[in-house]
Amino acid sequence: MIKHVEIARFAEKQLLRMPRHIIENLAAWIHDIEERGLEEVRKTLGYHDEPLSGHRKGQRSVRLSRAYRAIYVILKGEKIHFICIKEVSKHDY
Secondary structure, eight states, rough: OOOOOEEEEHHHHHHSSSSSHHHHHHHHHHHHHHOOOOHHHTTGGOOOOOEEGGGGGTEEEEEESSSSEEEEEEEEOOOOOEEEEEEEEEEEO
């Protein structure tokens, strides 16, 4: 069960420029994963956790608001699997 989340340096820099509610929504998603595990959190409809395609194949996204997404990948370490948030950005429509 995946319960560990790390934020990549690039995503940390992006978060410095994000609205407060986006940071709070990301923190809530991370807290949910650490408490319940990724498999259970994916069942939460509000996050719209979905696999990406095209040049982002192998990555997944969750909604932080109608416009903002967090892009993440699941990495496999020696002993644990964990999520690494690669990007937090405004979604283009």
